Amino acid sequence: MVFQLTSRQREILDLLVADYIASAAPVGSRTIAKCYPGRLSPASIRNVMSDLTDMGLLAQPHISAGRIPTTEGMRYYAETLLKRRELTEDECTIIRQHCDGDEQGISAVLQRTTRMLAAVSHYAGLVLTPGPQRVLFKQIEFIRLGSRRLLGIFVSQDGLVQNRLIELTEEMTFTELERIANYCNRSLTGLTLDEAREKIERELADERADYDRILRRAMVYSQQVLGDVPAGDLVFDGELQLLDVPEFHEAETFRRLIEALEEKRRLSDVLARCSEAEGVQIFIGADAELEQLDAVAMVGAPYMRDGNVIGVLGVIGPARMDYSHVVPIVDFTAKVIGDALDS
Amino acid sequence: MVFQLTSRQREILDLLVADYIASAAPVGSRTIAKCYPGRLSPASIRNVMSDLTDMGLLAQPHISAGRIPTTEGMRYYAETLLKRRELTEDECTIIRQHCDGDEQGISAVLQRTTRMLAAVSHYAGLVLTPGPQRVLFKQIEFIRLGSRRLLGIFVSQDGLVQNRLIELTEEMTFTELERIANYCNRSLTGLTLDEAREKIERELADERADYDRILRRAMVYSQQVLGDVPAGDLVFDGELQLLDVPEFHEAETFRRLIEALEEKRRLSDVLARCSEAEGVQIFIGADAELEQLDAVAMVGAPYMRDGNVIGVLGVIGPARMDYSHVVPIVDFTAKVIGDALDS
DNA sequence: TTTGGCACTCCAATGTGCAGTGTGCCAACG
DNA sequence: CGTTGGCACACTGCACATTGGAGTGCCAAA
Numbered sequence: 001m002v003f004q005l006t007s008r009q010r011e012i013l014d015l016l017v018a019d020y021i022a023s024a025a026p027v028g029s030r031t032i033a034k035c036y037p038g039r040l041s042p043a044s045i046r047n048v049m050s051d052l053t054d055m056g057l058l059a060q061p062h063i064s065a066g067r068i069p070t071t072e073g074m075r076y077y078a079e080t081l082l083k084r085r086e087l088t089e090d091e092c093t094i095i096r097q098h099c100d101g102d103e104q105g106i107s108a109v110l111q112r113t114t115r116m117l118a119a120v121s122h123y124a125g126l127v128l129t130p131g132p133q134r135v136l137f138k139q140i141e142f143i144r145l146g147s148r149r150l151l152g153i154f155v156s157q158d159g160l161v162q163n164r165l166i167e168l169t170e171e172m173t174f175t176e177l178e179r180i181a182n183y184c185n186r187s188l189t190g191l192t193l194d195e196a197r198e199k200i201e202r203e204l205a206d207e208r209a210d211y212d213r214i215l216r217r218a219m220v221y222s223q224q225v226l227g228d229v230p231a232g233d234l235v236f237d238g239e240l241q242l243l244d245v246p247e248f249h250e251a252e253t254f255r256r257l258i259e260a261l262e263e264k265r266r267l268s269d270v271l272a273r274c275s276e277a278e279g280v281q282i283f284i285g286a287d288a289e290l291e292q293l294d295a296v297a298m299v300g301a302p303y304m305r306d307g308n309v310i311g312v313l314g315v316i317g318p319a320r321m322d323y324s325h326v327v328p329i330v331d332f333t334a335k336v337i338g339d340a341l342d343s
Numbered sequence: 344m345v346f347q348l349t350s351r352q353r354e355i356l357d358l359l360v361a362d363y364i365a366s367a368a369p370v371g372s373r374t375i376a377k378c379y380p381g382r383l384s385p386a387s388i389r390n391v392m393s394d395l396t397d398m399g400l401l402a403q404p405h406i407s408a409g410r411i412p413t414t415e416g417m418r419y420y421a422e423t424l425l426k427r428r429e430l431t432e433d434e435c436t437i438i439r440q441h442c443d444g445d446e447q448g449i450s451a452v453l454q455r456t457t458r459m460l461a462a463v464s465h466y467a468g469l470v471l472t473p474g475p476q477r478v479l480f481k482q483i484e485f486i487r488l489g490s491r492r493l494l495g496i497f498v499s500q501d502g503l504v505q506n507r508l509i510e511l512t513e514e515m516t517f518t519e520l521e522r523i524a525n526y527c528n529r530s531l532t533g534l535t536l537d538e539a540r541e542k543i544e545r546e547l548a549d550e551r552a553d554y555d556r557i558l559r560r561a562m563v564y565s566q567q568v569l570g571d572v573p574a575g576d577l578v579f580d581g582e583l584q585l586l587d588v589p590e591f592h593e594a595e596t597f598r599r600l601i602e603a604l605e606e607k608r609r610l611s612d613v614l615a616r617c618s619e620a621e622g623v624q625i626f627i628g629a630d631a632e633l634e635q636l637d638a639v640a641m642v643g644a645p646y647m648r649d650g651n652v653i654g655v656l657g658v659i660g661p662a663r664m665d666y667s668h669v670v671p672i673v674d675f676t677a678k679v680i681g682d683a684l685d686s
Numbered sequence: 687t688t689t690g691g692c693a694c695t696c697c698a699a700t701g702t703g704c705a706g707t708g709t710g711c712c713a714a715c716g
Numbered sequence: 717c718g719t720t721g722g723c724a725c726a727c728t729g730c731a732c733a734t735t736g737g738a739g740t741g742c743c744a745a746a
Contacts, residue, residue, distance in 0.1 A: 064695040407726040
């Protein structure tokens with residue numbers, strides 16, 4: 001829905017939302033009048049507020065209370081009125097420090113980023129790690145742990161490491177293992193995880209490949225290793241900080257929120273939508289297709305490696321979030337992460 | 344402190360605590376009288392309760408309310424009066440299923456165990472993984488990721504796998520790497536992690552070892568890999584279930600609890616005490632040296648491998664916990680885990 | 687179009703009364 | 717002497733009424 005608002009309506013909506021974000025309480029006409037630059041009387045402001053209510057941008061909790069923005073109103077605010085605050089030097093430094101990959105692989109970097117997002121925003125931080133379409137196969141190796149045990153190790157191009165124990169039905173010599181690893185590496189290098197899995201499927205289905213018992217093993221083992229890679233995982237941190245937010249003070253509300261977040265499947269859909277867009281996106285309430293979570297909002301941005309979107313990061317908090325603060329944080333973090341990951 | 348109670352006093356304390364555990368509310372004399380086998384009048388029971396109050400085993404929230412057990416009273420109950428419930432067949436099966444190592448290494452098993460403990464007890468489950476004195480070195484390997492990058496992989500005897508990326512200052516050939524790995528494995532096998540680290544320290548300090556540049560590298564690299572092993576880590580699960588407990592309903596209380604749990608250092612001390620004892624231990628309130636956590640209790644038991652205690656597992660919940668249920672769960676789980684880990 | 691005034695609505699805080707539950711003490715009982 | 721019933725008293729929790737404050741909507745005047 002597109003709204004055509006007069007400049008006065010916009011101004012008042014802006015002031016009202018700003019006040020609501022700070023106070024979490026319904027805002028009355030007098031409050032607005034006090035800080036209105038044009039010195040309008042409360043009565044005039046009431047008229048405007050009444051119009052905005054009719055349009056569905058504001059609502060009253062009860063007949064004689066102040067107004068609070070509806071989800072629609074918040075969205076209009078976020079899309080049209082929001083003024084970004086500049087980040088301080090300190091904040092930039094903190095973000096850069098935490099995202100700086102100290103060469104310990106992408107998952108460690110992303111984990112630290114999640115924590116940093118939570119700390120800087122004071123809400124919950126989240127990061128969606130690259131999905132199987134994005135993870136690039138680099139190398140697979142097999143280490144003998146005993147006569148009948150293997151450790152399979154997968155390394156992605158960004159340093160994601162995954163290992164899996166494999167129980168053998170028959171012994172394998174060192175040279176056989178070497179041959180297996182070589183074969184896998186030769187035929188899978190450069191593929192995405194999805195493509196690699198598919199290729200393995202095909203080779204296993206292909207009867208002719210049966211001619212070499214060893215190569216067949218190679219496929220079976222790498223299938224096991226690759227099957228375990230938790231690609232597209234959703235990492236959270238700082239959920240506890242949401243307890244400080246009045247909206248989630250009550251045990252039951254907080255619990256429902258956390259449980260909804262745990263249900264990662266659905267959240268992933270939202271994040272997928274986010275990764276198609278460019279730059280920061282704001283999802284508010286029902287927008288996010290998270291039923292019963294209309295008090296919740298998410299600020300997310302895709303992050304890239306070498307020009308391709310590979311994941312999403314962001315912040316989850318109350319719909320009444322301090323967007324002017326959070327948006328630049330998320331935006332900047334996504335950029336920094338991208339730079340850190342670029343090869 | 345040792346209390347000498349008459350059998351009547353014991354009986355009444357038992358009934359009172361049992362009722363309090365079920366109701367979470369102060370218990371009056373009439374309530375006790377109703378289910379008292381010897382058919383005493385409320386007045387007589389009041390006398391006994393008054394005595395128990397003087398002894399510090401019971402307390403009154405206010406002058407004319409029922410009694411609730413003090414921490415001291417709970418401890419007496421746990422140590423002297425507690426009758427274990429037998430586990431049902433179902434519960435045994437569930438526990439066995441979840442502890443059954445499907446050969447994916449000790450950390451996966453312990454993680455699943457934590458979750459299971461939380462699910463079965465309806466409180467928070469916790470597991471302290473083996474510390475550096477307990478983890479046995481089995482193998483270390485180095486994989487070339489590029490001309491100047493290594494992946495170091497450490498495998499413990501129980502299948503704990505740890506990997507670390509290592510940035511090289513100069514190239515290494517495949518054979519050099521092989522020599523390094525062989526040297527490490529030869530000199531460290533069978534040691535505990537602590538011993539291995541110490542030995543590496545010593546060799547590095549020893550100037551004579553300088554005669555071989557390669558062997559010196561071996562020590563430096565393995566030091567990096569072993570340094571990363573998160574030994575003695577504390578794993579939690581099901582904290583959210585504590586929100587259902589009336590004691591932790593309020594945001595602030597719950598928050599403090601979780602924060603105290605996160606402060607793992609102090610908790611580890613308690614767990615260390617637990618691992619020195621044999622069988623299930625119950626820590627209630629200040630007992631646990633966790634200030635401001637007098638409403639909290641922990642039921643813990645050490646678990647063993649091949650006869651040696653290597654870690655602790657247990658349940659954290661309200662002091663008013665259903666011990667008769669939780670104690671056998673923790674006890675049985677520790678035994679099952681021990682069996683699963685025995686080689 | 688803007689403004690001040692006024693009646694009206696509703697919430698939140700406060701006070702009051704009352705029923706319920708529990709204690710402590712005492713005198714009586716076996 | 718331990719046990720019991722009775723009684724005065726204490727405190728909570730709930731329902732209910734009262735009040736002050738904040739806010740709206742509408743209207744008439746500027």
